[in-house]
Structures are given as C-alpha cells and as structure tokens.
Amino acid sequence: MALLENFNNQLVCGGWLIDKSWVLTAARCLVWGFPWHRDIRMVYLGVHSLKKATKGSIQSIKVKKNFPHPEYNAKTNKHNIMLLQLKSSVKLTKTVNIKALPNPVTDMPAGTRCLVAGWGRTAKGGDPSDVLLSGNVTLIDRKICSRDYNDNPIITNEMLCAGHNNDSPPVDSCKGDSGGPLVCGGEIWGVVSFGEGCGNMKYPGVYTFISKYDKWIKETITTAK
Structure with missing residues (x-):
C-alpha cells in the first residue's frame, strides 16, 4: 500500500506499488481546475499508523511525474485511474513490496467476495483512520448498481461495484480511500473510485476495473522508460 501526499502536504489518497518505481492510484486524487491540475508530489510506503511511524519501515519517495488517464472525466468518474512514476526505485523490504497486476479478465462475477483497504474516514464527516484498515465487500451486478445510482452516473x-455483506455497520470505502x-x-482488480456517502446501504462503492486498462498501463510505463 502507498499513501499519497499532494502539493499542499495533505495526505489525500491510497494506491499501491505495481513496480519498483510505479504506483497505481485514482485520477481524482489530483486537484483539478480548468485548465490545470495539481500533482501528487510524494509517496509513502510501509505505513501502518499515521501518528506512530515504525522506525525503519517507512520509505518516502518523491514523484517524478503524474500520468492521469487522458480521458478521465471528473463529472462521470469515467477512466478514473492514474499512474505515478517515482523519482527513484523503492527498496523491497518486509514492509514494502510489489503487488503486480494479474492477467486481465473479461469481467468479474457478481457475488465475488473482495476486500478494500485504506486510511480513509470510518464514517461520513468523521476523521481519517490513524491506521490502515480493511473490510470485506461483495461485487454487485452493474445493472443493479447503476439503478441504485439512478444512472447518475x-x-x-x-x-466494478461492491457493497455491504449485511454488516452492521455496513462496510464501505470512504473519503480518503480513493x-x-x-x-x-488475492489479486487486485479494482481502484477505489467513488460512492455516495460512507457505508450507505443504498449506494455500493464504485471501483475502476483495472483489466480494462491493462494495455494503457503497460504502454504508459514502457513509453516513460
């Protein structure tokens, strides 16, 4: 897992290491404003607690360049995916390792049990979590998910959509988990993208389906190298 810091020294998003010098995350983690955007500047790896750093476990690496998907749409959240090229390669340790992308698949079936992780809020309007948390969610059929959102978007x-498992309170990604x-x-198939509130049983969390971007990811990394 990677913790991302923006131009204003704010810890804003999560991500993960897919290569010694590349992190995958969401394009919405940038600060947008026509005709510019402001970049993610720093990546922290090996983090568990935000307040109590474990000596020797954390690596902080500057970002060389942000690569948001060229067709990202902030209103519809289409193509909400981004690559970060690091200025230097990470050192692989017990607390920092690579999780490469799986071979792409056509789709993921509804009912699949998954896990989402991050340092985001644990409740709407609440504070970010001090420690890295994870929770179980279940993939939901797109037609049902789109109906829940009234096709907007x-x-x-x-x-991909993933919702609660009749948990109380319901499990969900929240602000800060993007x-x-x-x-x-055991494989990473989605990037936390957007939702409505936090733990709202009427609105599943929505995730960018990585398999649809396998070609773009590989081409972007190859071209940059």
Missing part, C-alpha cells in the same frame, strides 16, 4: 463496463485497492481472491 451510469455504471460502465470499466467499473486510489486504494479492491482485492478479490
């Missing part, structure tokens, strides 16, 4: 084939991973069967 429409849930596309480039997105860019973090959705893990299903």
Whole structure:
C-alpha cells in the first residue's frame, strides 16, 4: 500500500506499488481546475499508523511525474485511474513490496467476495483512520448498481461495484480511500473510485476495473522508460 501526499502536504489518497518505481492510484486524487491540475508530489510506503511511524519501515519517495488517464472525466468518474512514476526505485523490504497486476479478465462475477483497504474516514464527516484498515465487500451486478445510482452516473463496463455483506455497520470505502485497492481472491482488480456517502446501504462503492486498462498501463510505463 502507498499513501499519497499532494502539493499542499495533505495526505489525500491510497494506491499501491505495481513496480519498483510505479504506483497505481485514482485520477481524482489530483486537484483539478480548468485548465490545470495539481500533482501528487510524494509517496509513502510501509505505513501502518499515521501518528506512530515504525522506525525503519517507512520509505518516502518523491514523484517524478503524474500520468492521469487522458480521458478521465471528473463529472462521470469515467477512466478514473492514474499512474505515478517515482523519482527513484523503492527498496523491497518486509514492509514494502510489489503487488503486480494479474492477467486481465473479461469481467468479474457478481457475488465475488473482495476486500478494500485504506486510511480513509470510518464514517461520513468523521476523521481519517490513524491506521490502515480493511473490510470485506461483495461485487454487485452493474445493472443493479447503476439503478441504485439512478444512472447518475451510469455504471460502465470499466467499473466494478461492491457493497455491504449485511454488516452492521455496513462496510464501505470512504473519503480518503480513493486510489486504494479492491482485492478479490488475492489479486487486485479494482481502484477505489467513488460512492455516495460512507457505508450507505443504498449506494455500493464504485471501483475502476483495472483489466480494462491493462494495455494503457503497460504502454504508459514502457513509453516513460
């Protein structure tokens, strides 16, 4: 897991290491304003607690360049995915390691049990979590998910939806979790993208479906190198 800091020294998002010098996250982690955006400047790896750093476990690395998807739409959250190229390669340790992307698949079936992780809020309007948390969610059919959102936005084939498991309180991603991973069967298939509130049983969390961007990810990394 990676913790991302923006230009204003704010810890804003999650992500994860897919290569020694590349982090995958969400494009919405940038600060947008026509015709500019402000970049993620720093990545922290090996973090568990935000307040109590474990000596020797954390690596802080500056970001060389932000690569948001060129077709990202902040209103519809389409193509909400971004690559961060680091200025230097990370040192692989017990607390810092790579989680490479799986071979792409056509789709993920509804009912699949998954896990989402991050340092985001644990309740709407609450504070970010001090420690890295995770919770179990279940993939939901896109048609049902799109209906839940009244087709605003429409849930596309480039997105996955995941909701509660009748937990009390319901499990969900929340503000501050954007860019973090959705893990299903030990592999990362989604990027935390957006939702409505936090733990709202009427609105599943929505995730960018990584398999649809496998070609873009590989081409971006190859071109940059």
